[in-house]
Amino acid sequence: MKMLVDFFPIAIFFLVYHLTKDIVTATAVLIPATVLQVLYTWWRHRKVEKMHLVTLALVVVLGGATVLFGNGDFIKWKPTIVNWLFAVAFLFSPLFGGKALTQRMMEKSITLPSAVWMRLNLAWVAFFAAMGALNIYVFTHYSEETWVNFKLFGMMGLTILFILVQGVFLARHMPRDGQNGPSTTKKDEL
Structure with a gap:
């Protein structure tokens, strides 16, 4: 709903x-x-x-x-401003409360090392920044109708694709059968 x-x-x-x-x-x-x-x-x-x-x-x-x-x-301009505001919020979230915004949103569902939370958070920063820039590119280089279609289908499709890629990234850190905690190595924690 x-x-x-x-x-x-x-x-x-x-x-x-x-x-x-x-x-x-x-x-x-x-x-x-x-x-x-x-x-x-x-x-x-x-x-x-x-x-x-x-x-x-x-x-x-x-x-x-x-x-x-x-x-x-x-x-x-609204999608660009919204996406860039999200990028700024994710970027500066560790300065307020010491945790990445991704960690605050998802830590009840998944346990990850701090370094992984930070990488995930920076991925969201990059995604939101890129989406804002892409919106500008589309509305300045294509027709109004193309922009309206992109706003609905393109932005939604890219967001779903990004979430799926994020899911693959997170799957590497999920507990495997017979393990109690996340699947991490010392390299992941750095």
Whole structure:
């Protein structure tokens, strides 16, 4: 259900864009859809993730500028800004609390040496930085329709691919039959 709620605003944006071929209209619908997403999450869980609040703020500001000025370039920057904010958060997370953000998110499910958590965290930093840059490349070199399709299918596909690669990386550190802890060597811990 959470994935459906998270996916709701982008699906609405995509649908309206393909029905109207107008990014301003699609953005005008995206803004209330994102507000509804956050309100529903608050109503259902009595809390809202910081990611949803950041996304809402960017949708309201950049989407508002898109609608106000009739210029789709504003909303096209949102994925880059979100991805780069995530890259910065992952990069600096060890300075606040001494743990990588990946470790804070996943340590209840998997035990890894600190060095492996840091490598995993840096991989996410690189991924988010690259996704932000790739978004700029797509919206500056391709048509608006191509960017809308990339925003939904390309970014989602690349994220799923990255998570699968991450899963292969993590599998190397999972306990094997007959072992109590993660499968690591001294080399992994460095």
